[in-house]
Amino acid sequence: MDVGVVGGSGYAGGELLRLLAGHPALKVRVVAGQRTAGAELRALFPHLGLDGRVVPADPGALADCDAVFLATPHAASLGLAPALVAAGTPVLDLSGAFRLPEEVFADWYGEPHAAPALTPAVYGLPELHRDRLPGAALVAVPGCYPTAALLALAPLAGLVDPAGVVVAGLSGTSGAGSGLREDLHASHAFGNVAPYGAPRHRHTPEIEHHWGQGAPITFTPHVVPMARGLVATVTATLTADPAAVGPAFCEAYGGEPFVTVLPDGAWPATAHVRGANTAHLGVAVDLRTGRVTVACVIDNLVKGAAGQAIQAANAVLGLPEATGLPTAAVYP
Amino acid sequence: MDVGVVGGSGYAGGELLRLLAGHPALKVRVVAGQRTAGAELRALFPHLGLDGRVVPADPGALADCDAVFLATPHAASLGLAPALVAAGTPVLDLSGAFRLPEEVFADWYGEPHAAPALTPAVYGLPELHRDRLPGAALVAVPGCYPTAALLALAPLAGLVDPAGVVVAGLSGTSGAGSGLREDLHASHAFGNVAPYGAPRHRHTPEIEHHWGQGAPITFTPHVVPMARGLVATVTATLTADPAAVGPAFCEAYGGEPFVTVLPDGAWPATAHVRGANTAHLGVAVDLRTGRVTVACVIDNLVKGAAGQAIQAANAVLGLPEATGLPTAAVYP
């Protein structure tokens, strides 16, 4: 099957091309972009060794694909998705355009939603929403932090008090994109850790909405000195038997090819998922405080973006969900 | 005045020597150590350019000093401090030996306290316990995480619900000491972030005890890929008027030479305190959730260890508290 990738100049676009180069069933037919139209792929992505050029991001050029990945800013996705959906081309959108209900989007993005009939789209976190993916017209691929936070939170539904949930996020700089910014200058970033964006980071309502427990959470992201890798550390107060926590995680993820729940007492490390579509979780029940802490690590560009998009595309297109996705990480 | 430094082979010992080299009133008369006795300072600390050798850590050799810094593991501090205190030599202990009440120590360290009459000693966080320092016989210099967490928490006393406080910690690797360990291997640590130690990290009861609000907190530390720097990010539920938060921080730290509260909406960065005895705080009240988030950054080896020890020693010895301590950081 042929696929298109739009937004080829960013990190998620490059990661889609890296992963699709090893995919046995999906072939990249077109790489499209606005700002980079005409550029050689070899110059844009010296790490990929690909031939060809970027073409303009024109729905007409994309509609013949069996699926299209939009690795574009949300404004561009809002512009492109409706025409593709209307043409019957399955769309995997990696932006925040279609992850939230219209009114929540308007509140957190500060603008009315430009395609309200399409939002919220099917939320492409296969471990939690697998049954809605086959044949979906439009998939909102989750944000990086929500992916990790929701994998940590999902098994806790019904076991913890929805009020008072705290999520600490730690992410490498690639999560902030490839644009030039003072706070992404290498000399600033080496040896530096800093919170940012709280309490109005747009991933906050995404976590709240898709956990669906009806209470606001507090989410504080921090940037850490590395290019890729992400941790979401969730703390919540138990309302159920603490002995139910372990089994809930085993049941939730026992058969999942991409999710590993570590043995009791062990915490995961982002280095162990680098470059892979995997999530590792550590779970600790603290009888002293009556709280549970769950940490989930992912590679923000793979399970947190491009890998998850391909996993969702596999499901949409009727392929085995794990097709073409690496479970072995690049370590050290 | 002459001071002694015991435990000269570790990072905190080296940092004491670096800072004392620029101190106008305190002169290092003796550097003592057990494992490194006899070694040249130049070989142990190639970055300091010091003459002299390490002598055995014998209380007799130290008692003539006007003050002694113990940058030793807690077991060594428990052995050395009683004799020095008995000899009337002020002791600044950087270990966890004397920070907790006897029974709390026993619970978290898994051993009975070997010098119960001396614990808890005066807690050497000058911004919070300044009045008890002049003339103190034994000062327990706070741990790195507790320093940052307590500076973040102290102004919140009375404004938040003591139950449900969550502290996320992020620290560079130097906080784990200079000993060789698999998880401190450079190849593992580059590009890696991981939680560790939770929920039984020994800094947990230290934060609880010295905040003194009577409720357990949840503390989850993470190691981040850099040598020094630390963030404590505190989340708590407001019980008072949200408008009281800002003034509480201004009042608490308005005149402090080492503590800066950032303007509304700004978050601190560890790079801005590297090598300095400073703490930077960012505070965000979230009306949507009714919670407050406070992040405090320090250099774990300076304000989190050696710098704070010297600040406390200045107070103990009657010197102006800021004497000899850098407020300008090494950036970038």
Add this chain to the structure above:
Amino acid sequence: MDVGVVGGSGYAGGELLRLLAGHPALKVRVVAGQRTAGAELRALFPHLGLDGRVVPADPGALADCDAVFLATPHAASLGLAPALVAAGTPVLDLSGAFRLPEEVFADWYGEPHAAPALTPAVYGLPELHRDRLPGAALVAVPGCYPTAALLALAPLAGLVDPAGVVVAGLSGTSGAGSGLREDLHASHAFGNVAPYGAPRHRHTPEIEHHWGQGAPITFTPHVVPMARGLVATVTATLTADPAAVGPAFCEAYGGEPFVTVLPDGAWPATAHVRGANTAHLGVAVDLRTGRVTVACVIDNLVKGAAGQAIQAANAVLGLPEATGLPTAAVYP
């Protein structure tokens, strides 16, 4: 075909397992080790998600394999290779045991060679020695620095003065292995660069011998603060027409799937080959000085170790040389 991997506890062993997991024709039948015999692969390599256990490194258990990779220290390779070769099992040795003539080995390793009849083995740098690989009984997989230095030097043979060649090496810490050492402590390694090993690094005679121009080179390696990636920067004095340099590199590598010569004036970056079996070269002729500088970057664990071993194994076993090897790098 079935292969065995010995020395599964190190970085090169892990990288072999990562790459072989994606190889369509080679299946890992046995992972053997001395120190780690009995350990679960899942515990040794949390990043790989593999089932099974390490078995003792017994030639009998390995001889049924179609090929065996030795990712072992040279002493272990010297012990294992003769029996495997005698049994007719092709051996790919990643250590330095069989890369040098007997007497050169003795000089630089400070010990007589324990299997002189087998050394030097076929040198497994396919781009330069492709014709000797099919059916080889024992392949000495090149060292990481020699791989990069020889790819940079080979096209210069006949164009430069063999005397006076200078090679600067820069490598991430994984090149030093996974053993615990003071200079590999994370807190020391972050933000640190240092030369090491010169002028007696064992890769020096390997570069000299396999370039084969008969003059000693000066090689100075430096460790740089990252886990993987390596640069060899070669400087030599031109004796031929400077205009011959560019075409020599085009001719040497024009059809190579893993070697890219960058456009004039461009220098390569290690980040662009991370995790891939690729080498990128930059070439600059300096008419002012009459010298040429060539920089070659590789991932020291892939093209500098495990990837190259598999590339050589493909050739030994009659598979297309590029089978199963990634050309797309993990960037950023």
Add this chain to the structure above:
Amino acid sequence: MDVGVVGGSGYAGGELLRLLAGHPALKVRVVAGQRTAGAELRALFPHLGLDGRVVPADPGALADCDAVFLATPHAASLGLAPALVAAGTPVLDLSGAFRLPEEVFADWYGEPHAAPALTPAVYGLPELHRDRLPGAALVAVPGCYPTAALLALAPLAGLVDPAGVVVAGLSGTSGAGSGLREDLHASHAFGNVAPYGAPRHRHTPEIEHHWGQGAPITFTPHVVPMARGLVATVTATLTADPAAVGPAFCEAYGGEPFVTVLPDGAWPATAHVRGANTAHLGVAVDLRTGRVTVACVIDNLVKGAAGQAIQAANAVLGLPEATGLPTAAVYP
């Protein structure tokens, strides 16, 4: 004495302010800048904790100072220095404006020199040109690479063949300044090493001219993944008795407060000079090749820029040369 600092928004300007904050005899009276005029120092330099604002870079406002530091691009230095010199205000220029003879400057900078009567100024490398500094009107503070390369080369004059000298440079990203550039994006820079600028880096003629041996050198700089720290590794062919090398270095630097020659066989590490005005040198004579390799490490912003400027200013103004400059580094 009062000094002015122009170009306060860059890394060298910030480092001047950090070091001058601890200087007992020099007080910063004015911080001037073009682009940042009017900005609060506290906002520009959150790591310094300074009061005051940047004023416009007007020679009139600066001429009353006892000395002025120009931490400006070379074009700005060319504009400001003549008026200050004419007014009799000693100038310490950290740019490349006055380091080269007029015609060499024109060749390498691609523009005629705008103030040819002033170039080359007194070259402010005190260890090599101390006698010309007292009372100097204009000092060209050396570049970072030339500082390290010249400290490594100077003792070799007369002992090596001036032809065929090769210098490998390795520098952290702060050497490239604080401007935003694709190759200084954090996500690109983490875990990345790359040569750059060769063979036309402007520090090349500076090394050649100030070594003064009349032969071209080959200089290849590399960027390494850290914010500060620099190595220059020099290789040259011996023409004198190899036994003369060690004594030459001892004699050259035996009494220098900022230069340490390491024991035989030891190589220096940039981490050991971080934040300090020190240079560490390792020297290895290789009898096998007849060559000598010398590596010199410095902090590019201290001994390679701001610290050296202050060291030179001390000499110009008649203060003890080491006044106010740290010899203890921030390690780890």
